[in-house]
Amino acid sequence: MTRDDRAVALRCTALHKDHGEGRGLRSVDLEVPAGQCVAIVGHNGSGKTTLLRIAAGLGEATSGEVSVFGTPAGDLAARAAVAYVGDQPTFYDDLTLGEHLRFVGGLHGAEPDEDRVDRLLTTLGLVPRADDLPAHFSRGLRQKAALALALARPFRLLLIDEPFVGLDASGRQALLELIGEARAGGATVIMATHDLGLAGTAQRVVVLAEGSIVHDGTPDDLGAFMGPL
Amino acid sequence: MLVTAAVRSPARDAVHALRRARREARLGRLEWFDVAYRAYLVILVGGALVLAVGTWLPADPLGSSAVETVRQRGAAVLGLVAALVLAAGLRSGAHGGPLAVEAPDIRHLLLAPVPRRQVLLRPCAQRLSSLALVGGSVAGVAGLLAAPRLDGPSLTWTLTGAVGGAVLTAGAGALAILVHVGRVAPGAVRAVTAVVVLAQAIAVAWRVPGPTDVIGDALVWPLTRHDSALVAGIVASSVAVALVVVGLVSCGRLRSEALERRSSLVAQVRFALAVGDLRTVVLLRRQLAHDHLRVRPWFRVPPPRGASRPSAVLIWRSGLTLARSPALRLARLVVMAAAMGVAAAGIVQGSAALLIPLAVGAFLIGLELAEPLAQTVDQTELRRLLPVGSSALLGGLLVVPALALVPLAAVAVTAAAAVSGASTAWSVGAVMGIPLIWAGAAGAVVNVVRSAPDPMARAARSMAMPPEVAGMSTVAHAAWPLIVSGLGVAPLWFVSDAVAEGGSPVAAALRGGVASLLVAGCVVVWLRTRDDVRRRWRALVVAGDEARRQATERRRTRSGGST
Numbered sequence: 001m002t003r004d005d006r007a008v009a010l011r012c013t014a015l016h017k018d019h020g021e022g023r024g025l026r027s028v029d030l031e032v033p034a035g036q037c038v039a040i041v042g043h044n045g046s047g048k049t050t051l052l053r054i055a056a057g058l059g060e061a062t063s064g065e066v067s068v069f070g071t072p073a074g075d076l077a078a079r080a081a082v083a084y085v086g087d088q089p090t091f092y093d094d095l096t097l098g099e100h101l102r103f104v105g106g107l108h109g110a111e112p113d114e115d116r117v118d119r120l121l122t123t124l125g126l127v128p129r130a131d132d133l134p135a136h137f138s139r140g141l142r143q144k145a146a147l148a149l150a151l152a153r154p155f156r157l158l159l160i161d162e163p164f165v166g167l168d169a170s171g172r173q174a175l176l177e178l179i180g181e182a183r184a185g186g187a188t189v190i191m192a193t194h195d196l197g198l199a200g201t202a203q204r205v206v207v208l209a210e211g212s213i214v215h216d217g218t219p220d221d222l223g224a225f226m227g228p229l
Numbered sequence: 230m231l232v233t234a235a236v237r238s239p240a241r242d243a244v245h246a247l248r249r250a251r252r253e254a255r256l257g258r259l260e261w262f263d264v265a266y267r268a269y270l271v272i273l274v275g276g277a278l279v280l281a282v283g284t285w286l287p288a289d290p291l292g293s294s295a296v297e298t299v300r301q302r303g304a305a306v307l308g309l310v311a312a313l314v315l316a317a318g319l320r321s322g323a324h325g326g327p328l329a330v331e332a333p334d335i336r337h338l339l340l341a342p343v344p345r346r347q348v349l350l351r352p353c354a355q356r357l358s359s360l361a362l363v364g365g366s367v368a369g370v371a372g373l374l375a376a377p378r379l380d381g382p383s384l385t386w387t388l389t390g391a392v393g394g395a396v397l398t399a400g401a402g403a404l405a406i407l408v409h410v411g412r413v414a415p416g417a418v419r420a421v422t423a424v425v426v427l428a429q430a431i432a433v434a435w436r437v438p439g440p441t442d443v444i445g446d447a448l449v450w451p452l453t454r455h456d457s458a459l460v461a462g463i464v465a466s467s468v469a470v471a472l473v474v475v476g477l478v479s480c481g482r483l484r485s486e487a488l489e490r491r492s493s494l495v496a497q498v499r500f501a502l503a504v505g506d507l508r509t510v511v512l513l514r515r516q517l518a519h520d521h522l523r524v525r526p527w528f529r530v531p532p533p534r535g536a537s538r539p540s541a542v543l544i545w546r547s548g549l550t551l552a553r554s555p556a557l558r559l560a561r562l563v564v565m566a567a568a569m570g571v572a573a574a575g576i577v578q579g580s581a582a583l584l585i586p587l588a589v590g591a592f593l594i595g596l597e598l599a600e601p602l603a604q605t606v607d608q609t610e611l612r613r614l615l616p617v618g619s620s621a622l623l624g625g626l627l628v629v630p631a632l633a634l635v636p637l638a639a640v641a642v643t644a645a646a647a648v649s650g651a652s653t654a655w656s657v658g659a660v661m662g663i664p665l666i667w668a669g670a671a672g673a674v675v676n677v678v679r680s681a682p683d684p685m686a687r688a689a690r691s692m693a694m695p696p697e698v699a700g701m702s703t704v705a706h707a708a709w710p711l712i713v714s715g716l717g718v719a720p721l722w723f724v725s726d727a728v729a730e731g732g733s734p735v736a737a738a739l740r741g742g743v744a745s746l747l748v749a750g751c752v753v754v755w756l757r758t759r760d761d762v763r764r765r766w767r768a769l770v771v772a773g774d775e776a777r778r779q780a781t782e783r784r785r786t787r788s789g790g791s792t
Binding site: 020053056057058059060074076077079080082084086090091092094095099100103104106107108109149 | 242243244246247250251254255331332333335336337338339340341342343344484485486489521
């Protein structure tokens with residue numbers, strides 16, 4: 001692994017994923033430098049979720065290569081670097097939110113940082129729910145709990161799929177704050193979204209259509225590229 | 230700074246702590262009375278099953294010629310059973326099995342910087358040991374039942390069965406893991422399993438060597454006492470143990486994507502089974518096996534021209550669904566029809582127990598072919614918006630499936646004639662084949678229509694019942710369609726009776742055919758009148774409630790007036 005490799009948070013080379021019937025990703029080449037904030041936008045079925053899942057190590061590429069800070073996606077080192085918030089928050093039925101936070105922190109070898117966790121829970125409005133079971137939460141609360149779990153552990157690459165789904169106005173504001181905080185801490189952020197407002201907060205916008213990148217530029221360029229969207 | 234915090238080496242302790250805490254919490258929540266009740270049910274049902282099988286089998290030791298037949302052909306037959314178990318393992322692996330890990334384990338543990346083998350080793354070991362336990366128990370009981378009939382020592386037969394069954398099922402589970410981690414294409418697995426099972430079936434039918442004879446040889450060792458069979462058993466067991474070890478070593482390479490998909494589907498299948506919803510089980514099983522409808526139909530189904538009658542549109546719609554059936558489903562239908570034919574031949578020769586597989590086969594074929602009906606029934610709201618009466622709608626959707634059953638009846642008759650070799654088999658089949666498969670498949674229609682989403686009705690029913698009664702009601706709800714299928718195929722016993730008493734099988738088949746048609750006819754009448762009857766019943770109940778309310782009101786008024 002070279003220094004260049006470590007400077008690239010996510011590199012996809014000729015990434016191809018076949019879900020059958022022409023769906024999936026088609027020869028995607030993408031390089032996200034460390035510290036960048038990227039929004040991936042596109043229609044339903046354009047391949048945004050597939051791309052994030054493969055980068056997180058949950059999905060498998062049909063062909064091509066995906067690396068995270070120079071190591072193949074899904075490897076131990078890559079898993080240590082990636083925090084992933086999927087489109088379907090998933091929790092153990094029998095653990096409270098607080099227990100989830102302690103458990104996930106422990107898995108990542110993070111020293112318990114009560115202040116950090118408290119601040120996260122406060123920002124997301126989850127303090128009164130810390131001792132409740134997330135399995136019983138509403139959609140919005142589950143989304144917030146999933147965000148808390150992802151952000152409460154060490155990470156260098158944050159992958160968020162449809163971060164605004166289910167969030168109320170204060171939740172959205174809190175999320176933007178937390179993303180800003182992660183960026184300020186040097187993390188790379190990649191978010192898949194339909195929300196062009198959220199995409200506008202990123203440094204770079206990648207547009208996917210039918211599994212291929214059809215636009216890669218700044219949010220300012222996006223206005224000129226509304227055709228395919 | 231959190232983002233740049235150093236990551237420690239694998240958090241083994243966190244995984245252990247989580248599992249310990251969850252185990253303790255689970256034990257803490259456990260209702261021991263509930264556990265004892267479940268154990269009691271398992272023992273009761275298991276004991277009843279063993280007793281039922283024991284009473285079906287002849288009680289006295291078999292004669293010398295029968296024992297000789299078992300000695301000569303038993304290995305091939307047990308080899309076929311082994312081939313089917315191994316095929317199930319291979320297929321499971323190709324479809325993401327054999328594990329069904331909890332969804333949060335995939336999201337939190339498998340995405341954490343913890344070695345995957347450390348996370349997956351225990352579930353894999355548990356899965357293989359539970360498979361071994363089930364296989365060993367079933368085969369051990371089979372050995373126990375075989376011993377007195379084959380005049381052998383019970384302990385030897387039971388131990389041979391238990392060890393053989395455990396090794397076979399654990400080996401099949403390990404094969405599933407290896408196929409999964411080896412990313413073997415489902416098509417390749419399908420081809421290999423088809424060749425092995427077919428070759429062994431040929432070995433059974435034509436007494437030629439088969440690929441899994443060696444396993445069967447080992448299982449009938451208490452009867453043959455051949456040294457070669459003992460050696461074969463030891464070698465096969467060693468191979469299975471080696472497979473288990475390799476499977477456990479390589480379990481860290483199980484794929485997250487396949488595990489995630491399977492865990493979600495298996496959780497849904499368990500729930501559907503718990504509530505006796507066979508339709509949902511079928512749909513989920515299709516998803517597990519990647520059994521999807523074709524986008525392009527096998528043949529063009531032209532839409533009805535101009536302003537057509539609803540029945541024409543319904544027939545076109547049903548035709549489209551069946552024309553989109555995947556090749557695997559069509560092949561499965563043909564194999565099931567052939568198996569039904571073999572079972573029917575056995576029934577005519579006097580094996581009443583084969584009525585069960587015959588009924589189940591007809592039911593499963595019906596479930597596959599009733600897909601257009603099921604698709605419409607599943608969409609309750611959509612169905613209510615259609616400007617077609619419910620009875621006409623459901624009846625119209627059955628025309629194409631009923632026609633599709635005709636070639637399958639021909640397959641079943643051909644298989645029955647080939648197995649029995651009797652000259653009358655063709656005539657009996659010609660008379661009874663179609664009515665019997667229609668009546669057998671009618672149970673599936675009952676199942677599809679009764680499992681239509683009607684949550685309020687079911688919830689209301691369940692709320693009014695104590696749990697034990699609600700449980701029995703769920704079982705009865707699930708069993709009733711199978712009973713209808715059983716009633717539909719039972720008239721085949723007339724032919725068996727006629728053969729045993731020297732009567733005319735064709736005349737008996739005629740009587741049986743009429744009886745089967747009556748069962749199918751009753752289902753069609755039920756289907757066409759069901760909604761009307763339910764509507765009238767509900768109106769009656771509402772009228773009764775209203776009358777009661779008015780009477781109470783009058784009593785209250787009178788008593789108010791008198792005071």
